[in-house]
Amino acid sequence: MDKIKKRFTLLNAVVEAMIKQPETIKYPFAAMELPEGFRGAIVFDPDKCSGCGLCVRDCPAEALHINKKSREEYTLLHYPARCAYCGQCEDSCRHGAISHSNKLVGATTHKDDWVLVFKDSKASQE
Numbered sequence: 001m002d003k004i005k006k007r008f009t010l011l012n013a014v015v016e017a018m019i020k021q022p023e024t025i026k027y028p029f030a031a032m033e034l035p036e037g038f039r040g041a042i043v044f045d046p047d048k049c050s051g052c053g054l055c056v057r058d059c060p061a062e063a064l065h066i067n068k069k070s071r072e073e074y075t076l077l078h079y080p081a082r083c084a085y086c087g088q089c090e091d092s093c094r095h096g097a098i099s100h101s102n103k104l105v106g107a108t109t110h111k112d113d114w115v116l117v118f119k120d121s122k123a124s125q126e
């Protein structure tokens with residue numbers, strides 16, 4: 001009797017699993033809902049950036065770099081592969097120029113994607 005009961009339980013579980021929606025998501029083919037406050041890909045607003053370098057100073061992963069020639073002339077770079085998506089740069093920036101989006105960071109095989117030019121003051125003057 002016990003054996004039959006066990007078999008029914010198993011059969012029940014199999015049927016349930018066949019009917020139920022899968023727990024996993026076919027990402028990236030299906031959209032993934034991320035929770036509010038998720039620290040995803042970094043977004044940058046070059047117009048708000050003053051070039052103060054606080055984000056670079058506070059980044060624990062050395063994922064930000066600033067090449068500064070003068071107060072007005074500088075380049076701010078981001079290295080996504082080094083980034084820990086910790087949120088420190090967002091906290092450090094007094095101008096709201098750098099923040100996290102609610103989007104996942106895509107994988108890449110293009111080496112150009114390993115360095116993002118957040119701001120090139122020369123280019124924005126042209």
Ligand code: SF4
Nearest residue numbers: 059083084086087089
């Ligand atoms: S999220 Fe963290 S690791 Fe990434 S750039 Fe900002 S401070 Fe650096």
Ligand code: SF4
Nearest residue numbers: 049050052053055093
């Ligand atoms: S992003 Fe913010 S903290 Fe970083 S250099 Fe620009 S103004 Fe300063």
